[in-house]
Amino acid sequence: MAGNSFGQLFKLTTFGESHGKALGGVIDGCPAGIVLDLDKIQEELNRRKPGQSAIVTQRKEPDTVEIYSGIFEGKTTGTPIGFAIHNTNQKSKDYSHIKDSYxxxxxxxxxDIKYGFRDYRGGGRSSARETASRVVAGAIAKQFLSDIKINAFVSQVGAMKLDKPYQDLDFSKIESNAVRCPDTEMAQKMEDYIKSIKKEGDTIGGVITCVIQNVPIGLGEPVFDKLHARLGEAMLSINAVKGFEYGSGFAGVAMKGSEHNDAFNTDGTTKTNRSGGIQGGISNGMDIYFSVAFKPVATVLQSYETINKEGEKVTTQGKGRHDPCVVPRAVPIVEAMAALVLADYSLLARTNKI
Amino acid sequence: MAGNSFGQLFKLTTFGESHGKALGGVIDGCPAGIVLDLDKIQEELNRRKPGQSAIVTQRKEPDTVEIYSGIFEGKTTGTPIGFAIHNTNQKSKDYSHIKDSYxxxxxxxxxDIKYGFRDYRGGGRSSARETASRVVAGAIAKQFLSDIKINAFVSQVGAMKLDKPYQDLDFSKIESNAVRCPDTEMAQKMEDYIKSIKKEGDTIGGVITCVIQNVPIGLGEPVFDKLHARLGEAMLSINAVKGFEYGSGFAGVAMKGSEHNDAFNTDGTTKTNRSGGIQGGISNGMDIYFSVAFKPVATVLQSYETINKEGEKVTTQGKGRHDPCVVPRAVPIVEAMAALVLADYSLLARTNKI
Amino acid sequence: MAGNSFGQLFKLTTFGESHGKALGGVIDGCPAGIVLDLDKIQEELNRRKPGQSAIVTQRKEPDTVEIYSGIFEGKTTGTPIGFAIHNTNQKSKDYSHIKDSYxxxxxxxxxDIKYGFRDYRGGGRSSARETASRVVAGAIAKQFLSDIKINAFVSQVGAMKLDKPYQDLDFSKIESNAVRCPDTEMAQKMEDYIKSIKKEGDTIGGVITCVIQNVPIGLGEPVFDKLHARLGEAMLSINAVKGFEYGSGFAGVAMKGSEHNDAFNTDGTTKTNRSGGIQGGISNGMDIYFSVAFKPVATVLQSYETINKEGEKVTTQGKGRHDPCVVPRAVPIVEAMAALVLADYSLLARTNKI
Amino acid sequence: MAGNSFGQLFKLTTFGESHGKALGGVIDGCPAGIVLDLDKIQEELNRRKPGQSAIVTQRKEPDTVEIYSGIFEGKTTGTPIGFAIHNTNQKSKDYSHIKDSYxxxxxxxxxDIKYGFRDYRGGGRSSARETASRVVAGAIAKQFLSDIKINAFVSQVGAMKLDKPYQDLDFSKIESNAVRCPDTEMAQKMEDYIKSIKKEGDTIGGVITCVIQNVPIGLGEPVFDKLHARLGEAMLSINAVKGFEYGSGFAGVAMKGSEHNDAFNTDGTTKTNRSGGIQGGISNGMDIYFSVAFKPVATVLQSYETINKEGEKVTTQGKGRHDPCVVPRAVPIVEAMAALVLADYSLLARTNKI
Known part of the structure; x- marks a missing residue:
């Protein structure tokens, strides 16, 4: 209710602040009997962790997850999976210069207005560090989904846009570069660009595209809980996200219905997929694809003017360890949130018919 | 759970099919003591109802709402508000030609796959007719919010885009034309365009922009239930929506942090508003604004090829009473959903502090 | 949230006041494909309706349910079932004498304290008339459950207690008398007693026992949502209920573990059933049985002293149409709530394992 | 959903098994600004912990709680409070003798039927060890409630019943004896009796009564979420509970309405309190009191016959470290659950009126 849970049947609740003792969460509703590969969970965390390359924040965190419950003899038990990631490299002093300013x-x-206080240490709960817990849960959801394939990748950095249909991309290349763009040539350009932005002490936005394959027909609930509405909410809940579109998205607006409609093949698949794999909020078995827009990180390592608690103007020098561009590390987060949505709706779909 | 409820504290549950006896819903959690103007509820319904102009569907429905409970001596009582809108102009026969085809x-x-059956009469529950119930609830939410002003309008039809900042628009003109675009010149062009599309038996997409003013600081919950995440979910749950962006949106991606950041004035307001009135998922008192992309309506009044239940190819002639462009009638729906989100979060915000 | 919904997957939301236009509700999550016998729904309502015998309130209400949605060609569609029962025999004037007193x-x-107002017309939302909507939903839940048999009956009126194990009772006799006690001899005594209480203008309490048979093993969620915890909540939510016990109940307290334990048969059934069909919150396949205590109705047709809104003493004469003993009409309500719990947990149980 | 969360606005989710690495939970929705006394949390845990006296289980667990988040500079922050209690004294080998039998x-x-597996180590998730997490959360809820006083105590052990009205008891004596009965004479008898039961290798049931004082008027939601319905659910969710009654309870059944009604004083208080502080599901400002029946612990240290996984008869000797009577250690659990309910409804009550 207070916003720290996601999902209804496969449900994640997270806790933890950027500079607190530990982050973590509880997954409630994970079905019993999943043979869990714990290494895969850590691998997903490693994809998100700081310090992994020259174009991400240099905070050094091992981000090792400890699982406290819900697994017995290698399998999920159907009971809640509690886990924690202990913070080890908090440098709260890095934030003392902004303790009194916004x-x-x-x-x-x-x-400060909402809660009557502020955790100035790295943003506290508002830090994207919280998403580590989502990645843990998403990694478990992925193992539950097994057949469903979720691939997210960076499709835009600043104005540099990968203008190829996803069908022409080789997803196995996503992890081959620091940017996580499957087009290695474009990836190199993006990486160079991010480095130049970083040198300026500035930041830049980007877009992540996600493709979900092998989705069974029938996931999603009509009306308010349409599959894409929940996916949209999931993505918009990730720090720095400003927009979400699926299928033909904003570009589809300019099309006529006769152009936009996806004609059926006799097997129920469609010849085109402007619908993005979802009709009326329910998966139709075609690939689901969507894009997520991330704004440039607000922390710039430059001098800027702002106000303090007393409403007085102050000039501050940005410092600390920050991402010049958030999208490379956000790729596993997008996948994790997609996995959580699909796991939840997979369970819900079991209840549709007698 | 099954997707027919929206909201947590100010909660709407809807029921009803396009060609059933009645649509309606229950609002649970509406606080006691609101002096309700019932005429305003009907006015909002009238903005959404079919047959209101030449550019919308010609189904003739009075869409008169009956309120069954929750109001006593002109005020809300804090008990659930049950209501129904009886269908009077169902022409289910219009759909007999598509009874066996998809x-x-x-x-x-x-x-059909999900539920093992299909209500062929106008799409049944998947019809946008369901949104009439949302408009009723939104009209009540608006009266609860009172000081908060919500204005949605059509900002794009097909490729025709209103390229003015919303601050330069006169919201009082929105209702002055059939398109619901506050720029009357552009409105005329859009209307002409929709008419030409209609003549072709085709349909076209559009964008609705929504501006919310006088929002108190502090609405929205961190992490999963960020204010914009819920707004996005709300909008994506409206029929035909393909995308959502708020503040700088997709365009913000190409900006640098140093350009994108909204500098503070000494009173806590900001000089620019690329954030779209929301920081970290919480309203900051600036105007909230967002855009919603609608695809072209799928029903075209042309001949098309499709498949039937047996997986055989069939050729069908589109007929019935349909909107050539959904955005004019969707304006009150966007406002209604925004009002529901804000009402919900207004109540939730009462619980943040001791 | 505001307390007018029950259930998670098979979910009922109700609306309506004792003297408003209509009562009703929405069932969300009822699976598609149930062949619904609408007459059975009305029959359940008739078991609850006023005026059915000399020992219940003489308000004359046909309590005819109208179903607005969710059913197509005789089957449930998986979409929400909206329904209403119009009030026809409100005599709000009967309550004008208590308009200003508590x-x-x-x-x-x-x-009055909580909401800042009071609907003096028959208690408004606090009236047990709301339970008519529960009976409608319960009747649908029963048809979903099909194999599970739910039988409630009156086991105590005042100090008159039916002291036989339920196995010795003939449930087919429950509907044979106005009290709904399967022991016809005891039923006659109870009826005579209620009549004598009524003559005094007084009221009396009672106990309803409910037995649920053919329950599959595995319904119920461990920890907070134990099957008996939800059953208890369901029963305690019925007007006038003061207590709930299942299996050995309060009497089991005085037993030793060695006496109380239910030894297994080799087929997994148990030789005794002090557990009441539930172990650790999960059904074990044995009969579930529980008892529900109802206080005497508060409205007595006698003169009494009370206070008015100004906190002054006033003397009032009780009048109106009231039940001298609530349990005969509460039998179908207990069954309905039990059915709703079981329907909900039946759906939930589909999600436990991969 | 899967049953490991409790509450709506002040919400606890727990995880952990009897013999896993750690137990713990997340409290979501605790308002910001509560000055938390961490010692008081540990004190409540100490009241529940094993090994505290001769009449409870001799498992040696320090039950030290670690709080990971949600507290900053001594105050709650409004963000989720994550916590863990590491298990240190698991003796899973104690359970190897029952690995294959039920x-x-x-x-x-x-x-085993529900999840397709069984955690034989001390019952896994079904163990009452889970309630340690509830006590942590309850201790925090108590500090939020501050003015509301919650006192639970043992009122019955086996057939030995404390037959005094709670008004005649001195709650300050509750912690003066191992049984937690405020009547020290009766406490001694109960203690002796439990010791004799223990010597037999047997167990015995008991009743806990709880009194809640200084409750503001208006807590509780009408209809399904009545205050006593939620309290009942809360209590019935505690391991070994078989019954719940409040106010006049089961005994009130035998009273006439004219005897049972609580007449008003001119200040809105009532002369008697058979209602148990709740009218129509809403607190009326009088003391709330209720009783909770606990069955005898199922584990007896005697030889017994049962079945194994293959459905064969086996004879087993009960062993391990177990409570001969659960009620002394359950007193803080009852208080904790009551505190959680009241905290939740206190927040909800803020949303009733404009």
Whole structure:
């Protein structure tokens, strides 16, 4: 209710602040009998962790997950899976210079008004560090989904846009570069660009595209809980996200119905897929694909003017360890959230018919 | 759970099919003591109802709402508000030609797989007719919110885009034309265009922009239930929606952090508003604005090829009473959903602090 | 959230006041494909309706249910089932004498404090008339459950207690008398007693026992949502209920573990059933049985002293049409709530394992 | 959903098995600004912990709680409070003798059917060890409630019943004896009796009574979420509970309405309190009191016959470290659950009126 849970039947609740003792969560509703590969969970965390390349934040965190419950003799038991990731490299002192001022386009100010206090240590709960817990849960959801394949990748950095249909991309290349763009040539350009932005002490936005394959027909609930509505909510809940579109998206607006409609093949598949794998909020068995827009990170390592708690102007020098561009590390987060949505709706779909 | 409820504290549950006896819903959690103007509820319904102009569907429905409970001596009582809108102009026969075939880019096929049956009468529950119930609830939510002003309008039809900042628009003009575009010149062009599309028996997409003003600071829950995540879910749950963006949206991706950040004024307001009135998922008191992309309506009044239940190819002639462009009638729906989100989060915000 | 919904997957939301236009509700999550016998729904309502015998309230209500949605060609569609029961025999004037005073042991006073107003017309939402909607939903749940048999009956009126194990009772006799006690001899005594109480203008309490047979093993969720915890909540939510016990109940307290334990047969059934068909919150396949205590109705047709809104003493004469003993009409309500719990947990149980 | 969460606005989710690495939970929705006394949390845990006296289980667990998040500079922050209690004294070998057999009146058998596996180590998730997490959360809820006083105590052990009205008891004596009965004479008898039962290798049931004072008027939601319905659910969710009654309870059944009604004083209080502080599901400002029946613990240290997984008869000797009577250690659990309910409804009550 207070916003720290996601999902209804496969449900994740997370806790933890950027500079607290530990982050973690509880997965409730994970079915019994899944043979869990714990290494795969850690691998997903490693894809998200800081310090993995030159174009991400240099905070050094091993991000090792400890699982406390819900697994017995290698399998899930159907009971809640509690887990924690202990913080080890908090440098709260890095934040003492902003203790009394509000950083622009951060949540500092609204937290103070809403809660009557502010955890100035790296943004506290508003930090994207929280998403580590989502990646753990998503890695478990992926193992539950097994047949469903979820691939996210960076399709845009700043104005640099990968203008190829996803069908022409080789997803096995996603992890071959620091940007996580499957087109290695474009990846190199993006990486160079991010490095130049970083040198300026500045940041830049980006887009992640996600493709979900082998989805059974029938996932999603009509009306308010349409599959894409939940996917959209999931993506928009990730830090720095400003937009979501699926299938033909915003570009589809300019099309006529006669052009936009996906004609059926006799087996129920469609010749085109402008629908993005979802009709009326329910998966139709075609690939689901969507894009997620991330704004540039608000923390710039430059001097800027802002206000303090007393409403006085102050000039501050941005410092600390930050991502110049959030999308490379956000790829596993997008996948994790997609996996959580699909796991939840997979369970829900079991209840549709007598 | 099965997707027919929206909201947590101010909660709407809807029921009803396009050609059933009645549509309606229950609002649970509406606080006691609101002096309700019932005429305003009907006015909102009238904005959505079919047959209101030459560019919308010609189905003739009075869409008169009956309120069964929850109001006593002119005020809300805090008990659930049950209501119904009786269908009077169902022409289910209009649909007999598609009884055995699946319309492309409609929910026919996935309903049949998911539920083992299909209500061919106008799409049954998957019809946008369901949104009438949302408009009723939204009209009540608006009266609860009172000070908060919600204005949605059509900002794009096909490729025709209103390229002015919303601050330069006169919202009082929105209702002055059939398209619901506040720029009357552009509105005329859009209307002409929709008429020409209609003449072709075709349909076209569009974009609705929504601006919410006078929002108190502090609405929205961190992490999963960010204010914009819920707004996005709300909008994506409206029929035919393919995308959502708020603040700088997809365009913000190409900006640098130093350009994108909204510098503070000493009173806590910001000089720019690329954030779209929301920081870290929490309203910051600036205007909230977002855009919603609608695909072209799938029902075209042309001949098309599709498949039947046996998986055989069939040729069908589209007929019935349909909207050539959904956005004019979707304006009050967007407002209604925004109002429901804000009402819900307004109540939730009462619980943040001791 | 505001307390007008019950269930998670098979979910009922109700609306309506004692003297409003209509009562009703929405069932969300009822699976598609149930062949619904609408007459059976009305029959259950008839078991609850006023005026059915000399020992219940003489308000004359046909309690005819109208179903608005969710059923197509005789079967449930998986979409929400909306329904209403129009009030026809409101005599709000009967209540004008208590408009300004608070009836003892009624909800008048707390409603006024909580909501800042009071619907004096028959208790408004706090009236047990709301339970008519539960009976409709329960009747649908029963048809979904099909194999599971739910039988409730009156086991105590005042101090008169039916002291036979339920196995010795003939459930087919429950409907043979106005009290709904399967022991016809005891039923006659109870009926005579209720009549004598009525003559005094007084009321009396009672106990309903419910037996659920043919329950599959595995319904119920461990920890907070134990099957008996939800059953208890369901029963305690019925007007006038003061207590709930299942299996050995309060009497089991005085037993030793060695006496109380239910030894297994080799087929997994147990030789005794002090557990009441539930182990660790999960059904074990044995009969579930529980008892529900109802207090005497608070409205007595006698003169009594109370206070008015100004906190002044006033003397009032009880009048109106009231039940001298609530248990005969509460039997179908207990069954309905049990059916709703079981339907909900039946769906939930589909999600336990991969 | 899967039953490991409790509450709606002040919400606890727990995880952990009897012999796993750690137990713990997340409290979501705790308001910001509560000055938390961490010692008080540990004190409540100490009241529940094993090994505290001769009449409870001799498992040696320090039950030290680690809080991971949600507290900053001594106050709650409004963000989720994650916590863990590491298990240190698991003796899973104690259970190897029952690895392949089902203990009577335990959850072993139903878990195996429901989940397709069984955690034989001390009952796994079905163990009452889970309630340690509830006590942590309850201790925090108590500090939020501050003015509301919750006192639970043992009122019956076996057939030995404390037959005094709670008004005549001195709650400050509850912690003065191992049984937690405020009547020290009766406490001694109960203690002696439990010791004799223990010597037999047997167990015995008991009753806990709980009194809640200084409750504001207006807590509780009408209809399904009545305050006593939620309290009942909360209590019935505690391991070994078989019954719940509040106010006049089962005994009130035999009273006439004219005797049972609580007449008002002019200040809105009532002369008697058979209602148990709740009218129509809403607190009326009088003391709330209720009783909870606990069955005898199923594990007896005697030889017994049961079945194994193959459905064969086996004879087993009960062993391990177990409570001969569960009620002394359950007192803080009852209080904790009551505190959680009241905290939840206190927040909800903020949303009733405009």
């Amino acid at each position: 950083r622009p386009s951060h949540a500092d100010y609204v937290y | 319309r492309p880019s409609h929910a026919d096929y996935v309903y | 009836r003892p042991s009624h909800a008048d006073y707390v409603y | 203990r009577p009146s335990h959850a072993d058998y139903v878990y």
